[in-house]
Amino acid sequence: MARRRGGGPKKVTNFIVPDLKITPRTGGYARGQDGFEQILRSALTLLVDQGASALTLRRIATESGMNVGSLNYYFKSKDDLIRELLNAVISSYEEAFDEIIHEPGASAEARLENLVELILEDITTKKTTRFFPELWAMANHDGFVHDRMNELYERARVSLNELIAEINPSLSGEAREILALFISASMEGMTVFAGYEKPWAARMPVLQALAKKSFIELVKNLRSEDLKVE
Structure with a gap:
């Protein structure tokens, strides 16, 4: 959950997106919830600390304190595990984004600024700086990871699209999609320059201010015809 300095309703500071949001298992699988979560957290740790080459079922099992046979009780394949890992990651972002875009009493512009700040602050964390480039x-x-990554980013852009529609309702649906993609890509690109331990990390507050100002102006003033989109 967002932590707000001084109790103000419109300023999000020191926000850290939870590493994973894992959906509780139901029925006969509920008893294995702890093991299921441990495996996903171990996979995330390996990917962040050691890179994609370490993401094998044997390494994940060892990190989780179990053997491969036990791990296969929870996940039949590496693809199944990656699917659940990516779903848990993006679900954590969706929950955080939803809290911001439905902030009571905040204008659409303020909510977009808060969303931009949240994303750029998150990019400065070790987890995000290392996790996403490994997936890229x-x-x-x-091909499996490629398709899951596309799904992940499509889901992440839903919140941006919703705010763009509020700020500039005259934009067509396709124009909103393109603009949401542009804003998302612009922020993601900061990972390699101003992410965790990157050369421009110390200047992230300045980059945040620039991003918020420029994105708000762009969303407010863009017209569908500017993109040659009907």
Whole structure:
């Protein structure tokens, strides 16, 4: 949950997106919830600390304190595990985004600013700086990961699209999609320059201010015809 300095309703500061939001298992699988969560957290730790090459079922099992046979009780394949890991990651972002875009009493512009600040602050964390580039690299050579990454980013852009529609309702649906993609890509690109331990990390507050100002002006003033979109 967002932590707000001084109790103000419109300023989000020191926000850290939870690493994972894991949906509780039901029925006969409920008893294995702890093991299920431990495996996903171990997979995340390996990916962040050691990279994609460490993401094998044997390494994940060892990190989880179990053997491969036990791990296979929870996940039949590495693809199943990656699907659940990505779903848990993006669900944590969706929950955080939803809290911001439905902030009571805040204007759409203020909520967009808060969303931008949240994303750029999150980019400065070790988890985010390392996790996503590893997935980008995997997606270049693994069709399954490629498709899951596309799904992940499509879900992440839903909140941006919703705020764009509020701020500039005259934009067509396709124009909103393109603009949401542009804003998302612009922020994601900061990972390699101002992420955790990157050369421009100390200047992230300045980059945040620039991003908020420029994105708000762009969303307010863009017209569908500017993009040659009907």
